[in-house]
Amino acid sequence: MRIDVVTIFPGYLAPLREALLGRAVGTGLLDIAVHDLRDWTHDVHQAVDDAPYGGGPGMVMRPHVWGEALDDVLAADPRPARLVVPTPAGRPFTQAAAHAYAAQERLVFACGRYEGIDQRVVDHYAASMPVDEISIGDYVLVGGEVAVLVVVEAVARLLPGVLGNPRSAAEDSFSDGLLEGPAYTRPEVWRGHAVPEVLRSGNHGAIARWRRDRALERTAERRPDLIAALPPDALDEADRAL
Numbered sequence: 001m002r003i004d005v006v007t008i009f010p011g012y013l014a015p016l017r018e019a020l021l022g023r024a025v026g027t028g029l030l031d032i033a034v035h036d037l038r039d040w041t042h043d044v045h046q047a048v049d050d051a052p053y054g055g056g057p058g059m060v061m062r063p064h065v066w067g068e069a070l071d072d073v074l075a076a077d078p079r080p081a082r083l084v085v086p087t088p089a090g091r092p093f094t095q096a097a098a099h100a101y102a103a104q105e106r107l108v109f110a111c112g113r114y115e116g117i118d119q120r121v122v123d124h125y126a127a128s129m130p131v132d133e134i135s136i137g138d139y140v141l142v143g144g145e146v147a148v149l150v151v152v153e154a155v156a157r158l159l160p161g162v163l164g165n166p167r168s169a170a171e172d173s174f175s176d177g178l179l180e181g182p183a184y185t186r187p188e189v190w191r192g193h194a195v196p197e198v199l200r201s202g203n204h205g206a207i208a209r210w211r212r213d214r215a216l217e218r219t220a221e222r223r224p225d226l227i228a229a230l231p232p233d234a235l236d237e238a239d240r241a242l
């Protein structure tokens, strides 16, 4: 998979070169290119923003700079691409979306700043390619870069060979529609808190049941919306007896 990120703060994307993602890039599982939007400006001030039509606070990112940048970035690789534009007004980014993105050959991220990117940029490219305006959560950030870090990590960990243990992605939160339950490791007792005995029993059936029950309890308490969204056959008799 190839990932391109266009931003006025390339340094914000430095974490993409670290740890798990850095190894994925180093082993060729992932090809990441970060581009400075200002490289496509032509004025001495390298202006990328201007006052909003209709008035209002702040500045809006100018369409012509984005158009020149995205035209060049898209032309640099023949693989079909999906343009992803983080915005608080976007559709929620979910684990299902992460799986969908992991199947893409190429993702191009447009990181906005200020009050966002002139809407005509999204409208223009949506006429010739898939374009997603996504949000990583119901809170307001200062720009799209942090959202790109979140999305790229969520997607990259699903790519074959990126995670040491592929079971991790298959069994993590949301994979079965539930939150992950509690996890424990040594010592057996820490500051008077003991590891639940069932986890030390060696009874794999009882352990699986216990883990499922804790995941159901946690999900019902913290995210009842996920319980409501489960398909009718998702809960078995033992689940319902909880």
Ligand SMILES: CN1CCCC[C@@H]1Cn1ccc2ccc(-c3n[nH]c(N)c3C#N)cc21
Pocket (backbone or CB within 6 Å): 086, 087, 088, 090, 111, 112, 113, 114, 115, 116, 117, 134, 135, 136, 137, 138, 139, 140, 141, 142, 143, 144, 145, 147
């Ligand atoms: C604050 N400021 C005026 C109001 C509109 C947004 C703007 C800041 N801003 C500019 C570009 C940009 C992109 C993403 C996000 C963003 N915030 N929260 C999310 N879940 C996001 C995503 N994904 C914020 C952005």
